[in-house]
Amino acid sequence: MNFLLGFLWAAFDTRNEQDVVCRLKRHEPQAMADLYDQYGKLVFSVIFRIVKEGGVAEDLTQETFLRIWNRAQFFDHEKGALGPWILAVARNRAIDYLRSVEGRLAQRTTDFGPAREHPSDFVNLERDVIQSDRARLLREAFAKLSPNQRLVIEMAYYEGLSQTEMAQRMKQPLGTVKTWVRTALKILRQELDEVAPV
């Protein structure tokens, strides 16, 4: 019975999310309210974790939702995963801000290219991946990482540092940093594979 209820609830959430996206495409203001009620806290939390300033986080959260509002028409409401898309947009806004403040854009000698956030990238993903068992397992696995492995993952996700920049920041050889990144991602992936065999 619980399984059935969970299935029905997930189906309801999916339909609800599709409805929100359709209304966003029609630029219905109430759709923005529904979207904010569902993702506002998470988006603000992600941005605040990265920029660490409340006022800036508010501005960037607003910018994130306006970007979603302006680009919703390119989002596939049937196959798209709204949560991962919003999170990518939010992270990118915050990382762009960090890079500007720290002047890292001007210092960069290598072009890394933009982070991916076009709506067309976020199709056929698990729609509720953020709330899934995989997410819980991955968070548990994160605690198993060594301090250096955890640090490089945090620098990648929450500071937007490339491996070269990490090596400079940590005063470690690039090869060492790459090993930490690779090992950390492998440990995390192994946990996910236990519930998502391919």
Add this chain to the structure above:
Amino acid sequence: MNSRDELSDLLELYALGLLEEPERSRVEELLQSASPELLARWKEALETNAILTAAVPLVEPPPSLRQRILASVGATQRAVWKWAWAALVAASLSLCVYWGEQARQRGQQLARLRADLESTLAQAARSNADLEQLRKLLGFLNAAETRVVSFGPQQRMPQGRVLLHPSRGVALIASNLPPAPAGRIYEMWLLKKGQAVPAGLFQSSSDGTAIHIHLTPVPLDVKIAVTVEPESGSPEPTSTPLFIAGL
């Protein structure tokens, strides 16, 4: 690629915008192939990134943020917000008065800006979105480090001013800028060292005025350009700039 793990590593870093050359080019080539195996890894990479990005301590945003965002898209106000809105109007008008004093001391240029702002503020009373823009604009004008650049005075259209602040960002005030045609939108760009960085989309109002604010720190030697782009915006300019302004 040597292994499935290596491919997944590269895809995750690529999706985050952190992959350096030559690996970045290798991944882009692989993505062109769109093989089922690769697409499966790509999907997993985006999911992993979403999960890790979301693995943050939850922080409650201030209640005012919701109203601020909804106001920016013209959502209907609640009664309580109407009072807050009225208070905000009063506060903004008070700031304008205060600014009148400041502007006189700063000279003729800022005095003209203040007049523009007061005029625009009167129009913004009908729009929360405009009011929010003006609140930010006041912040620019009130900051000692703000630099003002005029553009297009010798042309019939468009013309206006750009306000640059090293830590706040860029504010554009334009007039004689007719609304972009259907399916098109204005996009602002930051030009530096031959590169154009997107700085947000905006639309002008029916009277040809526009205010656009980009809240990201900028170097003062950056130049500002505006182009007409498809409604979703573009990663780089696809049309000739309507104007370029800079110190």
